[in-house]
Amino acid sequence: MYDIRLAGQDDLGAVLALLVRLQADTAHHIGYLGETLGELTEELTEFEPDWPSCTVVATDDSGRVCGVLSVEVDHELRRAFLHGPFVDVPVNHPAGSRIWDQTSDALYAHAQPLLEGIADREVYGHTLHRRLAAFAERHGFTAGRASSIHVLDGDGLRGLLLREASCPRTGPAREMRVLPTEAAVHEAVAVLHERCFPKTYLSGRQLVDGSRDHTVVVAMDGGKVLGYAAGKAEPGEYYVDFVAVEPDVRGKGVGAALITELVWKLAERFGARPQAAAAILAGNTSSHRMFDRLGFRRTLELVAYRSKAA
Structure with missing residues (x-):
């Protein structure tokens, strides 16, 4: 199991590298985010008051960033948008699905203080992102109509x-x-x-x-x-x-x-x-x-x- 903590400014490079790699994969794609380094950098830096304060990361024993979840809250609409979760699971790992599920759940649990008082929450991902669909079901989210880009x-x-x-x-x-x-x-x-x-x-x-x-x-x-x-x-x-x-x-x-x-x-x-x-x-x-x-x-x-x- 990875360690879970709030992000720091020094994590920016590792977070962006993780997002660029996973966002390009249908099985990990999140719809709010771009796919290029420039797009992802802009998305992160637009968060208020600053991106580390609303981002949770998972790290392994060596300190390498292996997972990330950012939370964007619109206090006027009283609505929150989850940018993730992203989890880097080793290819062909026999327990890959279990690692993804446990890490994504831990990231979401650690992000709860950022979501306090906001019941209306949304995550937006590829229709073939099966792990995200299962994550949504576990946490009481329901699927809306699909949209094509x-x-x-x-x-x-x-x-x-x-x-x-x-x-x-x-x-x-x-x-x-x-x-x-x-x-x-x-x-x-x-x-x-x-x-x-x-x-x-x-x-x-x-x-x-x-x-x-x-x-x-x-x-x-x-x-x-x-x-x-x-x-x-x-x-x-x-x-x-x-x-x-x-x-x-x-x-x-x-x-x-x-x-x-x-x-x-x-x-x-x-x-x-x-x-x-x-x-x-x-x-x-x-x-x-x-x-x-x-x-x-x-x-x-x-x-x-x-x-x-x-």
Whole structure:
């Protein structure tokens, strides 16, 4: 059994090396985290107040880091996200599953003080991460709908960035705008967000107040909000996080125009990235078709496990 303790600043290199290796493996993949060294470094350093204070590590007798679990708590939403657990099990070890289970349970137990008072907890991993599924079941988490990750790169991404993104003109004064400052527009976008993405990790208010650093593009018809798209520029990609369109204008090209404009704005603001990506819930056939038409391809499937207490 490994020793379990809070991480220290000196563990950063070992933690990143472990994550880069395990995150690239389907059987260990966690959906919140990137796969490159730059992406993982950004994820760790974004934790508040600092990454060691919310990270638990497992070490062997020599002090080598063999496991890690980070906890991200949104106190406003009273919700926690588990980044892990990751456990480095020797290949073909006869007791590999038992080692993984015991170490992951010990990491989670040691992290409980970080989760005090937060019943709504979530972990998000690859659908083929069987050990994570078993971990979730042991600790009272239930699986939600799976989501597929769609990626656009190469000539497809270049073509999207060169495309005319203007909104289809089926009404007066159609335009695409980065989130305006008007209170009425903020309110309309926040309400649409809450309606289309209930109980997601980001509230409508957080989306429009800029506290989470999303770039938000809004489709307008005069003073009316038709829809919005929101995302971020990560170290290795432009990430399309949310796309929502009012029901009466769906199927008219507004969503595709919003995605195109959002990726362009992210490129303009943050510079080149090798790909764009988005996660789409299973069963959302209209979104799947929209991203397919834009040239995105499905690369992997993830599932969120959420605590029953939520």
